[in-house]
Amino acid sequence: MRRFLVLLKKELGELINLQTLLPFAVVVLMFMGLGQTLSSVNAEADASVVVAVADRDGGVLAGVVTAALEQAGLEPVAVTSTIDDSTAADILDEAGADIAVEIPEGFSAALAAGEQQHVESWARVRNFSIVGNQDIAALGTALEVVNSTVAAAIGAEAAPDVPPVMLQRPVITSEHVMVGDNTAEASASAVMGFVSQQTMFIPIVLFLVIVFAAQMIATAVATEKENKTLETLLSYPVSRTSIVTSKMVAAGLVALLAAGAYMFGMSEYMNGIESSFSGGPGSEAALQASDAVMRQLGLTFSTSDYLMLGLTLFASILTALAIAIILGAFAENVKSVGTLIMPLMVLLLIPYFLTMFLDLSVLPDAARYAVLAIPFTYPFITGPNLFLGNYGIVWWGIGYQLVWFAIFVTMAARVFSSDRILTMKLSWGRKKK
Amino acid sequence: MTPAGQPVLQVLALTKRYGDLEAVAGIDFEVAAGEIFALIGPNGAGKTTTLRMVATILKPTSGEILANGCDAVADPDRMRQQISYLPEEAGAYKNLKAIDYLRFVADIFFEDRERAARAVAVGREVSGLGDRLDDKLGSYSKGMTRKLLLARTVMTEPALAILDEPTSGLDVINAIELRERIKQMARDGMSVLLSSHNMLEIEYLSDRVAMIAAGRIHATGTPAELKERYSAENLEQVFAQVARDGKEVVR
Incomplete structure (x- = not known):
């Protein structure tokens, strides 16, 4: 255990430095600043x-x-x-x-x-x-x-x-909206607007966090190769599983930290937008009223909903990390990491865009099953499914992702305990006869 | 630790294939306690592949590697406790201070904090880097890094140190210092498996030498024995002759 912690400390030390922290500190500050600017701009305009x-x-x-x-x-x-x-x-x-x-x-x-x-x-x-x-x-x-x-x-x-x-x-007119088993008196278009406003930032955060985590771990492996430290590391008396897991845990922790920071920044931004839409402090009551409607319709996340969303995201990060560490093993240097994690990006972008623009149920069966076979589809559909009370698919998604994680992490451990970690590299069309 | 007379390292019928290429084609050798054993041969002869297999980072295609009774293939984790490996091209974590790098490696090798601290003390002494150990590795020159890495390799006082071109990139003074240090540690009981292109270094350091070409060992003996066998004045001439033999084997 001590050895694992020694490795973990080393990995965290490599990941947490000014170069990695600066970009996401800037993004968070940008969101916060943007939110504030929006609300102040609007206060002025209202005047x-x-x-x-x-x-x-x-x-x-x-x-x-x-x-x-x-x-x-x-x-x-x-x-x-x-x-x-x-x-x-x-x-x-x-x-x-x-x-x-x-x-x-x-x-x-x-x-x-x-x-x-x-x-x-x-x-x-x-x-x-x-x-x-x-x-x-x-x-x-x-x-x-x-x-x-x-x-x-x-x-x-x-x-x-x-x-x-x-x-x-x-x-x-008195409009009634029905969501699942819940009914409330409100305008349907207002409810839709409110929900999309509230939930539009979740997929963005999911996407950023998963990509961030994948990039970090692939870079960590590529750096070991580029700096010629991998060969020595592999000769130390630590199990290969410890080497793989310490890298994954470190990248996972930093990614979750980043997720928290992004969530915070985004929510500040959304608060800014909201107060600008609702027109400042005067409509506080209106905001509270719409909050009550949302709660009545079950369109707010309860603690257990947040927990399930968190679990889904966690399973996605794990799966992405396991895939990325294998992809990173192909890298000969840090430069090639961007290209190597492209397949992972594609797997993320497909569900990201599809769920942003349409409901998966409108897709033809074959296409729908293909999209549902991508493990990264689940974090994007978890929010709406929680709203609609479809807990079955959420649990299925968590389990399905963990199965992929188990498969990829086994592959990663295999790669790291075989010669391939040193000999594997991409050589398209340059195969020797 | 080592039973008297028992070799620290035994390599038996070792082979390594990459597809059709046979990098190591069945070699045998032994390294005794406190012995410095060198592999010399032309580029691509299979030296580094052999060292990597002994260091447990490549898996042999067939054959056996035993260090103090530990099997490198069956039980690599225990094998790694016996050895310490310095690759030819090695780097260190640039974000770390040199002293923290030594601490990191010591903590990896030893669960016991006192034992780890002792290893760091040895490393500090062997490196001869003094106050510069408090500097980040990113600011180190190639020579300083190499000295630190050699100190890192021997500070755990392994039964067997595997050194691939230990003094590559070092100036004459530093190289002499390091060779002296390696000899001293061997006198204290550490066995060394060495590979080098520097025949002067080999002649000075090695107790025994194996001449390797095209994945096979062509001759083994003390530098003096080899010079006699090939009627050469120095090891360089022996090397040249073995390299030619190796090419003939390939043909």
Whole structure:
């Protein structure tokens, strides 16, 4: 045992140094910084979404439109010039806005006479990011409010007995969402959005951690070869199994550490995005309400769910490490590691992309079984299966991966206890006759 | 440890094949306690393959290797306790300080902390690197690394030290120092299996020499005996003749 610990300490010493720690410290800090920037950018944006309003009518109902825009959270700035496609840019610049609305002449009178009226709007797209275009989203919402408010104002004239609410929103919809056996009152699209927001980062973390672990261990073996330390190491009085396992445990530990750090960074990032979407502290209550809905639908992870997710990830890391240590044995130097772990990357990318874009059940049978035969498919489908209560497939996935792990780790031990560890290398098409 | 008269290392009918190539084609030799035994021969003669098999990192195709009664093939783990191996091209972990490298190896060899500490003390002394032992190995020159690695090899006081080109890359002064050290340790009872291209070194160090070519041992004896047998003035001439013989065998 002491010998194993001596080896483990040496392996950890090689893996944990500035060169390996720096990249993932940078990634974590980047996520955290990005999250914070997003929430602060949005707080600023919320403070003043300026809308340039050209009121060519000046009537009562035009006033209602301006008031409705204000009510929707915009800050109207009156402009006097006529807005058209050629002047819009200058007018927006002058008003310091990215959105503008023009109310035509005779607007109030025509509406009172029962004629539909046009209100034109201009929106300037500055970039294509989610946060960058919140002004435009705000305009869309505000124009809905304008319509219903104007409808209520006209209704109040024409039918004073009918409550304005009846004219604005006569039908109240109550949506119910069902997930598995659970039902909750909420909008289905909102639930879907929330879930994808919450779970989009899990696959990214899984992918990064597995690749990171594989790369580390393959590099560890390649380094021993490149620095000519392997031959000596193999002549020491330690079992080959200890050499293999100490490398695997060290890489596994560092990978889990990295996983924790990424998870932390990502969750900071997601919190940033969430608060930017929900619009700051004011909608804390809304956030709590949606939390309650998620819990009611079983769309939050319980402790045992986290445990199963962790077990699945752990089994994947083990399998990846066992494959990578064999691939690393083919390497003659550290440079070749990147190429050598390509097959492993492909095995990871297939389930990563497939599960990101579609549900495996829509695949034809043959393709589905092929994807399910890849051990690394399971970590990607565990999250959704836990949400849906399909515990059977989760346990099956853990067991299936461990079987692969046992096979590969036996192969790895064989490679390390035979001549192959010194003689194995890739020589495509250069075989001697 | 070694029963009187019993050789420390016995190699019997040893062969190693890589596909069609027979790198070692059935060789026998013995190394007695405190004896320095050298394998010399041209490149590709099978020297390094033989040393690697004795060091348990290659598996023989057939034949036997016994060290103090331990079988290298059947029980490599016990065999590794008896030996210490210095490969021709060897490196050390660059992220470690030299002294920590010695500690790491000592801890691998000995469960007992005091025994490990004693090995480190020997290594420190043999290396002759003094304060430089506190420097990282990344900053070491080739010569310093080689001295450290040799110190690492002998500090565990193995029954058999396997040295492949022990002084390669060293300057004359350092090489002389190291040879002196190896001789001293052999006088203290350590057996040495050696391979070198430096005939001066072989002549100075070795008690007995085996001339190997094309995977076979062509002659074994003390340097003096070999010179007489091949009517040569020095081992270099013996070597040249054996190398020619080896080529004829291949043809």
